[in-house]
Amino acid sequence: MKYATTMIVGAGIALLAAGLFMPGWLTFLLTLAFAKGLVVMGLLLLMRAGLVSFGQGLYYCLGAYCVGIAGDYFETQNALLLLLLAIVVCVALAAVIGLLLCRYRDIFFAMFSMAFSMILYGVLVKSSAFGSSDGFNVKPPLLFGWTPTGESGPFLAYGLAVVALVGVGIFVWRYLRSPMGYAGEAVRENEIRVEYLGASVRRIIYTKYLLAAAMAGLGGGITALAAGHIDPEMAYWTTSGEFVFIALMGGVGHAAGPVIGAVLFELLRTYAFQISPYTWQMILGIALLVIILYLPKGVWSLVERVTKGKPL
Amino acid sequence: MKLVIAMLMDGVIYASWLFVIAAGLTLIYGVMRILNMAHGSFYAIGAYGGASLVGFYLAGGYPPWGAYFMLLGAALIGGTVVGLLIERGLLRMMYGRDEVVMILVTYAILLILEDVIKLIWGVDAYFAYQPYTLLGRTKLAGLSFANYDILLIFVSALICFVLWWGLNRTRKGKLLQAVIHDRDTAAFLGINVTRMFTVTFVIGAVLGALAGALTAPGISVMPGIGVEVIILAFAVVVIGGLGSVGGALLGALIVGLARSAAVHLYPDAELFVIYGVMGLVLAFRPQGLFAIATARKI
Amino acid sequence: MFIPFAKKSALVGLLVASAVAQPVLAADEYKLGLVTFLSGGAAGPFGVPAQNAANLLLETLNEGALPAPYNAKGINGRTIKPIYVDEAGGATKQSSEYRNLVERQGVDAVVGYISSGDCLAVPAVAEELKTLTVLFDCGTPRVFEDNSFKYVFRTGPTTTMDSVAASYYIKDIFPNLNAVSGINQNYSFGHESWADFYGSLKGLQADIDVPTKQFPKIYAGQYGAEISALMVNSADVIHSSFWGGDMEAFLLQGAARGLFEDQTALLTTGESAMYRLSDQIPEGTILGGRGPFGIYAPDNALNRWFRDAYSKRFGTQPTYPAYKMVQGILGLKLATEQAAAKVSGQPTTEDVVSAFEYLEYEGPGGKVSMNMGKGHQASMEMVYGRYALKDGKPAVTDVRRYAAECVNPSDDMPANEWIEKGMPGAKCN
Incomplete structure (x- = not known):
């Protein structure tokens, strides 16, 4: 366990060091990818319990707006404070919505969670104070008095994303090996038996929902700080759909799946944009089909096949 | 009085439009357990096909009433070709996968078809308004309604009746119902489930294309129209209970009437209505209004 | 745990290396x-x-x-x-x-x-x-x-000048203006267009009546209920900043139901549809082109x-x-x-x-x-005109041009504030 933790931290430090040598566009792309990876890690917890949320955009967007609004309103640009606020607000909302949602399964869970994110979308589009559908700009972040300027601006957000990823990654990796983590798969397989064993299915799902909301809020907050601009599109169903897309692409068998999925997705999309500006959607669609057909457990299963000596 | 009639008429017209879109979606889900996002593409293909066929036809100087048959023909051809290609060429390799995976598969198909449509028809808008304006209009309580829209109500009712008849009063329909209730037992009893799947998917695709073809005369047919209707159709189907044709009808009526009430009485709420209705229905009936009973896993 | 992460880092490294390689510039x-x-x-x-x-x-x-x-x-x-x-x-x-x-x-x-x-x-x-x-x-x-x-x-x-010029134009064309309705898309551009238009019109005529204002979803495509609402709550002019397919669908559906027979539509982006839908746009419809472009150039x-x-x-x-x-x-x-x-x-x-x-x-x-x-x-200057068929070809009549200084705020004032204050400093002729 400790060994793994050290390794995750090591990988984080390597990523940070690599960030110093990367071209700016890649730093930015990876920041966004890591932020999405955080959201998808939360989604992974739910998906392992058999619940697919088509509404994680709700917390992704809410987290981003918390950072943006609080930054303006409290006139603080302290990144850590803002991100903490984003998480707290998201968890608070999830604590209410979760009570209702954890009664639902399958497609109804998916659609109901989507309905909530679409309602947030509608509210934001209606609020001209926050720039309606155009959104508004977020001030650049600070960290304990360090005001990054020019070139180092994107690096701060990148650093935050890597640190968050390492922290959440360690947590998720451990969580998946804890009784609570395994309970997710038990719920997916057979809820009634889980209840017979004395565990509360509702509580298991509720906890996972809160965790997923916290991670999505964190991801959204980091996106806001990195991109410097937020808009209601973050709560639109296509954004939530993208998270599910990434989860299936990376695979939900391991905490690293979402991260790899997110990086791959972003790279694939940006190169599809470049190579074929007129038909990039087709490239994405074909890539997704190929992965589903040949790598049903996501891209991560490739890594597992190699490390566990299974034939390719 | 004028307001009430306007609200009712608008609601029913909108509902009949929603129902045609949702019918194919719910049928495919009921039989195959696939929530088909590519349904939006079928809709778009129907609309593009209908618009260009009507354009060709009228450019040839034939009698204008034939344009309606062009719309139907476009839906039939487009839906059958695309439905068969997708089901036989792709989906059959994926049967047995998770429902979520199937949603993503159909999402991938949607992405691909979206660009295929663009490659075939380009991004410029297509119009086929002649069938829409040809029928004239009717005055009701001082308000004019397009006769085409009123006709749509009857077409929609006819589709509903045909689906009900086909499912409940024909041998094939009863076999299909057996598949809906229990796929494995049905196969075990000798029903050719694979064939059933193909036929259902093609019928669903034709219905989706028909919805597009019937809508085409009143709109500007352009890229992205398919994506716009998917979520609407999903909401209708979820409200009604997935897989139930009657449910789709009721869902469409509820959404249609609620939306028209909002537009007339409180326009600010228009965007929320559909999700509000969905939330409300799901809060009290977690499986939608007409849920298909499923066995519990013990 | 080490090996997967080593793989992961290697993967990332590879991607980085392949992506950094840049094409040579001529x-x-x-x-x-x-x-x-x-x-x-x-x-x-x-x-x-x-x-x-x-x-x-x-x-x-x-x-x-x-x-x-x-x-x-x-x-x-x-x-x-x-x-x-x-x-x-x-x-x-x-x-x-x-x-x-x-x-x-x-x-x-x-x-x-x-x-x-x-x-x-x-x-x-x-x-x-x-x-x-x-x-x-x-x-x-x-x-x-x-x-x-x-x-x-x-x-x-x-967009400020589209809305401001639109309000001047309808005041010029309709001396007895009583009421305007609005139908705009439910997103920033639609909201801003209506707010600016209504704001500047209010400055020109304080007692203007608004029977209904509709904000359907962007790309909705079906405007039956909205058209009924516009018919039930009749006005002299219907303001719309719809563009592209939405505008064209609204025109088709509204024309088929006779909406524009006793109300005049003001389409701030209507110029872009005048060739494509030349036989569907009712004559007299007010068309804008977001500047002196297209037919107004x-x-x-x-x-x-x-x-x-x-x-x-x-x-x-x-x-x-x-x-x-x-x-x-x-x-x-x-x-x-x-x-x-x-x-x-x-x-x-x-x-x-x-x-x-x-x-x-x-x-x-x-x-x-x-x-x-x-x-x-x-x-730039802003132009509005009314749609008309001349010898069966789409054209515009009643064209009025509004100088840039008339329909745009002076440099230091935000547009909405400028409109709210009654457009101070506007130089119109």
């Missing part, structure tokens, strides 16, 4: 990033006409075949090489793509952006990367009101060349997005060449910036003055 090429919608509902009416116009213009520029003063080859003698990017995907995606254009593809400048959300997000990145960026079409006045930018210019006028050598070449190549008359694209690229060309005249060799970005500030030039739509937003925002 010295005499001017790489121009062009960002417009190539997919979705904004591609047909805006993105692709703008792209077509850019293609046509760049080819002609590279041959040096444009009327003076644009007859120098390329941009300052350098052959222009366009790099197209789809504007789809939202503001964050576009910030990311902007970085890719500059840092991966090494463009010299970027011309683009139709969506106002993108125009709010991209400038901050442009400043960070110190890259000259010309916003050509998006309309929100907020871009230069909330911030001031050094490297960002907008050669297209803001003045008769000058550049415009004659543009209309002629565009309709020959693409089989249709150019609409306002095409005009605005040409205007954007020409502004960039002119500023670069004026800067080059003052230095030896190629001018630096800073040189071009100072030449671009407060630049005045003639585009195919007439005079463009970069006199707002501290010299970064263009203002």
Whole structure:
């Protein structure tokens, strides 16, 4: 366990060091990818319990707006404070919505969670104070008095994303090996038996929902700080759909799946944009089909096949 | 009085439009357990096909009433070709996968078809308004309604009746119902489930294309129209209970009437209505209004 | 646990290495990033006409075949090489793509952006990367009101003048105006258009009545209920900033039900539909073109060349997005060449910036003055007219032109504040 933790931290430090040598566009792309990876890690917890949320955009967007609004309103640009606020607000909302949602399964869970994110979308589009559908700009972040300027601006957000990823990654990796983590798969397989064993299915799902909301809020907050601009599109169903897309692409068998999925997705999309500006959607669609057909457990299963000596 | 009639008429017209879109979606889900996002593409293909066929036809100087048959023909051809290609060429390799995976598969198909449509028809808008304006209009309580829209109500009712008849009063329909209730037992009893799947998917695709073809005369047919209707159709189907044709009808009526009430009485709420209705229905009936009973896993 | 992570790092490393490798630049090429919608509902009416116009213009520029003063080859003698990017995907995606254009593809400048959300997000990145960026079409006045930018210019006028001029126009045309209704899309552009229009009209006539205002979802396509609501709550004029397919669907559905028989529609972007739906637009409909573009463009050598070449190549008359694209690229060309005249060799970005500030030039739509937003925002005159068929061909009558100083706020005041205060300092004739 400790060994793994050290390794995750090591990988984080390597990523940070690599960030110093990367071209700016890649730093930015990876920041966004890591932020999405955080959201998808939360989604992974739910998906392992058999619940697919088509509404994680709700917390992704809410987290981003918390950072943006609080930054303006409290006139603080302290990144850590803002991100903490984003998480707290998201968890608070999830604590209410979760009570209702954890009664639902399958497609109804998916659609109901989507309905909530679409309602947030509608509210934001209606609020001209926050720039309606155009959104508004977020001030650049600070960290304990360090005001990054020019070139180092994107690096701060990148650093935050890597640190968050390492922290959440360690947590998720451990969580998946804890009784609570395994309970997710038990719920997916057979809820009634889980209840017979004395565990509360509702509580298991509720906890996972809160965790997923916290991670999505964190991801959204980091996106806001990195991109410097937020808009209601973050709560639109296509954004939530993208998270599910990434989860299936990376695979939900391991905490690293979402991260790899997110990086791959972003790279694939940006190169599809470049190579074929007129038909990039087709490239994405074909890539997704190929992965589903040949790598049903996501891209991560490739890594597992190699490390566990299974034939390719 | 004028307001009430306007609200009712608008609601029913909108509902009949929603129902045609949702019918194919719910049928495919009921039989195959696939929530088909590519349904939006079928809709778009129907609309593009209908618009260009009507354009060709009228450019040839034939009698204008034939344009309606062009719309139907476009839906039939487009839906059958695309439905068969997708089901036989792709989906059959994926049967047995998770429902979520199937949603993503159909999402991938949607992405691909979206660009295929663009490659075939380009991004410029297509119009086929002649069938829409040809029928004239009717005055009701001082308000004019397009006769085409009123006709749509009857077409929609006819589709509903045909689906009900086909499912409940024909041998094939009863076999299909057996598949809906229990796929494995049905196969075990000798029903050719694979064939059933193909036929259902093609019928669903034709219905989706028909919805597009019937809508085409009143709109500007352009890229992205398919994506716009998917979520609407999903909401209708979820409200009604997935897989139930009657449910789709009721869902469409509820959404249609609620939306028209909002537009007339409180326009600010228009965007929320559909999700509000969905939330409300799901809060009290977690499986939608007409849920298909499923066995519990013990 | 170690091995998977080693693999992961190796994977990331590989991706990094492959991505960093950049193409070699040819010295005499001017790489121009062009960002417009190539997919979705904004591609047909805006993105692709703008792209077509850019293609046509760049080819002609590279041959040096444009009327003076644009007859120098390329941009300052350098052959222009366009790099197209789809504007789809939202503001964050576009910030990311902007970085890719500059840092991966090494463009010299970027011309683009139709969506106002993108125009709010991209400038901050442009400043960070110190890259000259010309916003050509998006309309929100907020871009230069909330911030001031050094490297960002907008050669297209803001939407404020569409709404303000619209209110002047209907006051001119309808002396006994009582009521206006509105139907606008439920998003920023729709909200802003209605708020500005209503605000300035209220300033002109305090007792104006609004029977109903509708905000259907963008790309909704079905407007039956909204049309009924507009019929039940009848007004003299129906204001709509619908564009593209939504506007066309609204026109078709409204015309089929006789909505426009006793109410006049005011379509702020209607010009772009007048050729496509020439036999469906009711005569007398008020059409705007977001500036002196399309049918409202003045008769000058550049415009004659543009209309002629565009309709020959693409089989249709150019609409306002095409005009605005040409205007954007020409502004960039002119500023670069004026800067080059003052230095030896190629001018630096800073040189071009100072030449671009407060630049005045003639585009195919007439005079463009970069006199707002501290010299970064263009203002132009605004024109409205009423649709009419002349000898069976689409045309406009009752054309009225409103000077730029009449329909745009003076530099230091945000548009909504200006309208609220009753448009002080407006110089109308």
